[in-house]
């Protein structure tokens with residue numbers, strides 16, 4: 001293996017230490033503790049583990065964590081009523097509704113009900129629109145974390161070719177928008193399930209961000225020598241040798257990609273820790289703006 005492993009855990013730890021210092025400073029100077037409300041509807045096992053990690057990170061950074069667990073039987077109107085209470089709560093600076101919501105909920109209507117100034121996920125139409133036109137806003141956490149991880153490699157992306165595989169609202173679309181901003185200046189290609197031959201694009205890519213939700217979407221033979229690979233996938237694959245009965249893998253075949261790439265994020269320990277970190281970052285920012 002020749003690729004540098006981009007250590008998301010270390011970058012996250014360093015950034016969280018900086019955030020924790022910011023929290024202390026805000027408490028001391030203004031008497032304000034940043035507060036994050038995390039709403040989980042239902043009991044999807046992956047979502048339970050994500051929100052538990054978010055809440056723990058929030059407490060560790062010295063923030064207030066409001067943990068709201070609701071049964072999947074709650075109505076959409078009741079859920080929106082909970083969000084509206086949080087919109088009006090001065091102790092809460094950030095509101096996160098873990099996605100996906102159980103079947104039957106309109107994610108669009110639920111997300112729309114979050115006040116834009118507390119939308120620390122950056123998912124509301126107001127924040128998405130502001131991001132696209134380059135206005136001050138909360139950047140979505142995973143795409144923002146991805147930009148920070150690419151910065152670790154010190155690769156100058158100006159004029160380079162970046163390929164994003166996946167077009168989700170949470171990752172693919174916003175990461176493509178951030179990579180094409182003047183500050184990064186990459187030429188971006190977005191591949192998706194309608195793309196006929198993804199490898200025709202990845203073979204000329206200097207950076208590949210893979211967020212397809214499917215193991216082995218990217219393999220070493222699809223890469224240009226020296227490319228940077230950012231793997232956003234978190235897939236549970238059955239593994240009888242593992243105590244939990246499964247192991248986590250990304251969307252890239254790590255071993256073959258690491259032979260060709262100059263740098264790659266591991267799964268776990270790459271993008272995941274940075275997503276949570278940028279959530280804390282946005283929550284601190286929101287609390288600073290509120291005073």
Ligand code: GUN
Pocket residue numbers: 096097098099100121141142170275
């Ligand atoms: N589900 C998967 N990723 C995310 C995320 O970043 N935020 C929320 N709210 N739900 C998610």
